[in-house]
Amino acid sequence: MVLTKQNSIKKIEMGTIVTPAGFYAAGMHTGVKRKRNDLGLIYCDVPASAAALYTLNAIQAAPLHVTKESIAEEGKLQAVIVNSGNANACTGAQGEADAYTMRRATARELSVPEHTVAVSSTGIIGLDMPMDKIIPNIEHLTLSSDANDAAAFSESILTTDTGPKATCYQAEIDGETITMGGSAKGSGMIEPNMGTMLAYLTTDAAIEPDMLHHALKEATDKTFNCITIDGDTSTNDMVLTMASGKAENETLTPDHKDWPIFVELLEATCEDLAKMIARDGEGATKLIEVAVTGAKDNDEAVKVAKTVVGSPLVKTAVYGSDPNWGRIIAAIGRSGATVDPTAIETSIGSVKLLVNGQPVAFSEEAVSEYMLNDNVLISIDLNVGDGSGKAWGCDLTYDYVRINASYRT
Amino acid sequence: MVLTKQNSIKKIEMGTIVTPAGFYAAGMHTGVKRKRNDLGLIYCDVPASAAALYTLNAIQAAPLHVTKESIAEEGKLQAVIVNSGNANACTGAQGEADAYTMRRATARELSVPEHTVAVSSTGIIGLDMPMDKIIPNIEHLTLSSDANDAAAFSESILTTDTGPKATCYQAEIDGETITMGGSAKGSGMIEPNMGTMLAYLTTDAAIEPDMLHHALKEATDKTFNCITIDGDTSTNDMVLTMASGKAENETLTPDHKDWPIFVELLEATCEDLAKMIARDGEGATKLIEVAVTGAKDNDEAVKVAKTVVGSPLVKTAVYGSDPNWGRIIAAIGRSGATVDPTAIETSIGSVKLLVNGQPVAFSEEAVSEYMLNDNVLISIDLNVGDGSGKAWGCDLTYDYVRINASYRT
CATH class of the missing domain: 3.60.70.12 (L-amino peptidase D-ALA esterase/amidase)
Structure with missing residues (x-):
């Protein structure tokens, strides 16, 4: 189709x-x-x-x-x-x-x-x-x-x-x-x-x-x-x-x-x-989109995308505009999808942070500045197949805690 | 044994x-x-x-x-x-x-x-x-x-x-x-x-x-x-x-x-x-213990206990000392365990909040005061079998966000 x-x-x-x-x-x-x-x-x-x-x-x-x-x-x-x-x-x-x-x-x-x-x-x-x-x-x-x-x-x-x-x-x-x-x-x-x-x-x-x-x-x-x-x-x-x-x-x-x-x-x-729902998650300041390619199949791509966008550590890193790719790769690893740790590529915005599963030199300042945007794109290429998929979420902020620690009162 | x-x-x-x-x-x-x-x-x-x-x-x-x-x-x-x-x-x-x-x-x-x-x-x-x-x-x-x-x-x-x-x-x-x-x-x-x-x-x-x-x-x-x-x-x-x-x-x-x-x-x-690890979760102020009885089997009891103790909405409610049993029952329902919605009993501390899946009259003030303790016990009786199990976690606080939004900087 x-x-x-x-x-x-x-x-x-x-x-x-x-x-x-x-x-x-x-x-x-x-x-x-x-x-x-x-x-x-x-x-x-x-x-x-x-x-x-x-x-x-x-x-x-x-x-x-x-x-x-x-x-x-x-x-x-x-x-x-x-x-x-x-x-x-x-x-x-x-x-x-x-x-x-x-x-x-x-x-x-x-x-x-x-x-x-x-x-x-x-x-x-x-x-x-x-x-x-x-x-x-x-x-x-x-x-x-x-x-x-x-x-x-x-x-x-x-x-x-x-x-x-x-x-x-x-x-x-x-x-x-x-x-x-x-x-x-x-x-x-x-x-x-x-x-x-x-x-x-x-x-x-x-x-x-x-x-x-x-x-x-x-x-x-x-x-x-x-x-x-x-x-x-x-x-x-x-x-x-x-x-x-x-x-x-x-x-x-x-x-x-x-x-x-x-x-x-x-x-x-x-x-x-x-996307409107994701962007307006409780206390959210940013929409996070995770786009996965090179997965074994589309289901596994979506699984990885959801795991990364749902990780509290990734969400707080995005809130803090911290290009902490370590948390991204840890989430990829626990997603249950087929991965080759030495083949993973990861970018935030248009900047590659990780090639062959290892960090490459990049300007933390530039990526951190990009992460101040309302929309933050995390791209992951697993390099093990042809599957692709996306997931959306939001950052985890002080306001999420404030709203939910006092919803009824 | x-x-x-x-x-x-x-x-x-x-x-x-x-x-x-x-x-x-x-x-x-x-x-x-x-x-x-x-x-x-x-x-x-x-x-x-x-x-x-x-x-x-x-x-x-x-x-x-x-x-x-x-x-x-x-x-x-x-x-x-x-x-x-x-x-x-x-x-x-x-x-x-x-x-x-x-x-x-x-x-x-x-x-x-x-x-x-x-x-x-x-x-x-x-x-x-x-x-x-x-x-x-x-x-x-x-x-x-x-x-x-x-x-x-x-x-x-x-x-x-x-x-x-x-x-x-x-x-x-x-x-x-x-x-x-x-x-x-x-x-x-x-x-x-x-x-x-x-x-x-x-x-x-x-x-x-x-x-x-x-x-x-x-x-x-x-x-x-x-x-x-x-x-x-x-x-x-x-x-x-x-x-x-x-x-x-x-x-x-x-x-x-x-x-x-x-x-x-x-x-x-x-x-x-x-328990020491759970109590010292990042930013935590309280240890939450969830004890489940009456599950279909022990595995299902642990599954329910883990889902409840891991729910961000339950964690923030505990942080806010809010006896929000609605979030507890929502977490029970999505745990994947066998439940009879009309049979669930739930207590916080020694106070029953829910009997036969429906709320009972209780003193919100008294439960809220109990929830100011360092240890908060949530007890759940599913009333569908003999399985039991426990899980431990901590509340979700402003400090979790603070610590993780700025771990590297």
């Missing part, structure tokens, strides 16, 4: 989740969180093909059970109701009942079947849901396809994020313009293997639910599953996508000539959100 | 690695590190049965290769030469040659065969060894069986440790008093699966090398492999034990009636050092 990203996919700078045809959004403040919006809604004016991926944590919050049940019914959704501030996790039978109540109230307000509504929650675990704030306010959510309301939604899903995360891309498929928008939240508890944040993707492409699930899995493995903040994995999180079909392209399947373009569109949207 | 720890094993408060018969130690400052001792030596006046375990990192430093070669020769050691400040890792052919030179110089000075000398290094990776400081000083090491020289050795192996770590235990075997001493260093890059620190154990027990290896593996799996500081794994580290046989017990094998006592002696010594 040859992807020609430059030609076929373009970023829509002001685009949002309501840019694709058929989608509306809303967000408001109900008082669960102190200041920011804490209740959000996405609505599609037709039943949209839906697919979702969920946290791999064995303890899953009530809204995930309800959303799975909704999608299992016929693979279609018309709405997603999301609250932040309370995760509705470890809340037992009452939590399950509350998630169903949120679904039912939303379905009634929109006059759609209950099983076309998904439910999401994020926030503190183990507290009963503030239903007195959420339920009466569902009718006050004012849906529109205006960018302001998409922004209101994007704010409503945040927890310790410093700001909203939204993106939009377009591609031509069958001569039709296909648009895909995305909105996400991240911050703590972000670790490979998914589920571990909230991301909502909307598109006007025509595609069946099972094919959408297939494409979403593929894109997620290369994007959301390649970011790590702290190795923790939440009980709550999901990536959910809805396709309205309003672009009227021929229904997409892997046999469609433009299938690779659709996958690429989905990947571009997911990668952009994934 | 029934262990009666209270009766058979006793801690020797002032004991060290030179308390067992036959052992001598030395430590001195050569200028590789700024102030603290940086060159150390353990000597046994007879060829001692030897066994060692090494880091699982695929990139292993030169001294490990040399030590493996020494022990492989006939399973006997008379000396270990250790330097700190430079790890002699990623130093290529020159590094290998330097490790051999250290071995040769030590053997010559002690008039023992080269293959009875082990070599250890710890410190910065990728710099050439300061052989001009190390080699000429080997002859200035003054060995004795005095506690002061054991203390000088204990200091000589430290890197970012705040202080030395030494212990000593005794047991009766065959009516003979068997003594075991230990000295260790830890701090950063400490993670289960071994190798990831330096620990030297001396004993006057009579035991063959292969049996010693067997016992060491068993004890290490329950102690050193159950601590985690930051998930990173060093290229250098090892646990090494030497048995002089001077206690003149009947040679120990698993068929010996007192074999369990010997294993227990070894475990007690290793556990004490392991």
Whole structure:
């Protein structure tokens, strides 16, 4: 499969989740969180093909059970109701009942079947849901396809994020313009293997639910599953996508000539959100990208990239703008990937630090200065095969400790 | 096997690695590190049965290769030469040659065969060894069986440790008093699966090398492999034990009636050092012990304990004395162990926070006050089986970030 990203996919700078045809959004403040919006809604004016991926944590919050049940019914959704501030996790039978109540109230307000509504929650675990704030306010959510309301939604899903995360891309498929928008939240508890944040993707492409699930899995493995903040994995999180079909392209399947373009569109949207999440890891000051080539295969490349970008010692070195390649090579060594210690090459930015597994002369000042940038690229060539892969993360800072030593107080 | 720890094993408060018969130690400052001792030596006046375990990192430093070669020769050691400040890792052919030179110089000075000398290094990776400081000083090491020289050795192996770590235990075997001493260093890059620190154990027990290896593996799996500081794994580290046989017990094998006592002696010594290492994790203010019961089996119990004690979110919550059981249960859920979300019980100290997977009323103030202690115990009952296990770690603090964002500068 040859992807020609430059030609076929373009970023829509002001685009949002309501840019694709058929989608509306809303967000408001109900008082669960102190200041920011804490209740959000996405609505599609037709039943949209839906697919979702969920946290791999064995303890899953009530809204995930309800959303799975909704999608299992016929693979279609018309709405997603999301609250932040309370995760509705470890809340037992009452939590399950509350998630169903949120679904039912939303379905009634929109006059759609209950099983076309998904439910999401994020926030503190183990507290009963503030239903007195959420339920009466569902009718006050004012849906529109205006960018302001998409922004209101994007704010409503945040927890310790410093700001909203939204993106939009377009591609031509069958001569039709296909648009895909995305909105996400991240911050703590972000670790490979998914589920571990909230991301909502909307598109006007025509595609069946099972094919959408297939494409979403593929894109997620290369994007959301390649970011790590702290190795923790939440009980709550999901990536959910809805396709309205309003672009009227021929229904997409892997046999469609433009299938690779659709996958690429989905990947571009997911990668952009994934990087925003990584950059906004709790307390982060920098986005770290680790690009691995020459691995035995792509899986091993990603394994090395994730291990390096997740290493607390690498993360603190990047925070300190310290070109400490010793920590990079130690992380490579413990990744479990096939390595030849005498063949590894490592660069930070464009400067080679390590050739044949041994340090070469370089200007520490120059590399350290490069590392003051917002984006720090670490490149690794293992020189044992043709596999390549990337992972994204952030530096580990005083603020990570401050935020997490006092999250509840 | 029934262990009666209270009766058979006793801690020797002032004991060290030179308390067992036959052992001598030395430590001195050569200028590789700024102030603290940086060159150390353990000597046994007879060829001692030897066994060692090494880091699982695929990139292993030169001294490990040399030590493996020494022990492989006939399973006997008379000396270990250790330097700190430079790890002699990623130093290529020159590094290998330097490790051999250290071995040769030590053997010559002690008039023992080269293959009875082990070599250890710890410190910065990728710099050439300061052989001009190390080699000429080997002859200035003054060995004795005095506690002061054991203390000088204990200091000589430290890197970012705040202080030395030494212990000593005794047991009766065959009516003979068997003594075991230990000295260790830890701090950063400490993670289960071994190798990831330096620990030297001396004993006057009579035991063959292969049996010693067997016992060491068993004890290490329950102690050193159950601590985690930051998930990173060093290229250098090892646990090494030497048995002089001077206690003149009947040679120990698993068929010996007192074999369990010997294993227990070894475990007690290793556990004490392991806890000291965990407590002295970089920037740590508290030792965290996680005790898991009711797991499917012991392996799963240890898996849960390690995941919880290694979670950055749990570590920061402990630092902030925040009884945030939501993070504990999230870590349990992602551990990969068999769990029933509705059966989990969790306590901090003696206070139950969670019963049947749901929070119970407790005094946050009281638990928070308990968490101001130096030792914080988190107990988890999974209620799905009979497995139990423990792990140890430390809190994640501003100082971890400070130390690691500026280690080299």
